[in-house]
Amino acid sequence: MSTPALVNASTLSELGDVIGRERLEKLIARFSQALADAFPEVERPTxxxxxxxxxxxxxxxMLGCDAFSAACRTLEREAKAGDGITAPLAEARRLRDATLGALSENSLA
Known part of the structure; x- marks a missing residue:
């Protein structure tokens, strides 16, 4: 089984072809801000x-951040089931940070 990509360049390229490079850059900037704000280190209801x-x-x-998307899917499923979310939340936070770094390294410039 392969590990999902932090940022799937092919997905980003295809999306850029559809919506245009400028709109894609704006979308990535908004998503990067959402990532920076995601899963803060404060107590919140599951x-x-x-x-x-x-x-x-x-x-x-949609932006090809496959590993983070998979981690969020797992976290969502565990939260809905009422199971412990400590491990999936930690993984989502780890991948949040790694994905932010990968997005800035793989800028469209």
């Missing part, structure tokens, strides 16, 4: 964390 994960699943998937 249901709230699950909703945040749900929102980030599709945003990250």
């Amino acid at each position: 249901v709230e964390i699950g909703r945040e994960a749900h929102t980030l699943v599709s945003m990250s998937g």
Whole structure:
């Protein structure tokens, strides 16, 4: 089984072809800000964390941030099930930071 990409360049390229490079750059900037704000290190209800994960699943998937999207999907599922979310939340935070770094390294410039 292969590991999902932090940033799938092919997905970003295809999206850029569809919506244009300028709009893609703006979308990435907004998503990067959402990532920076995601899953803060404060106590919050599990249901709230699950909703945040749900929102980030599709945003990250659309932009080719496959590993983060998968981690958010797992976190959402665990939050809905009422299971412990400590490990999936830690993984989502780790991938949030790694994805932010990968997005800035793979800028469209």
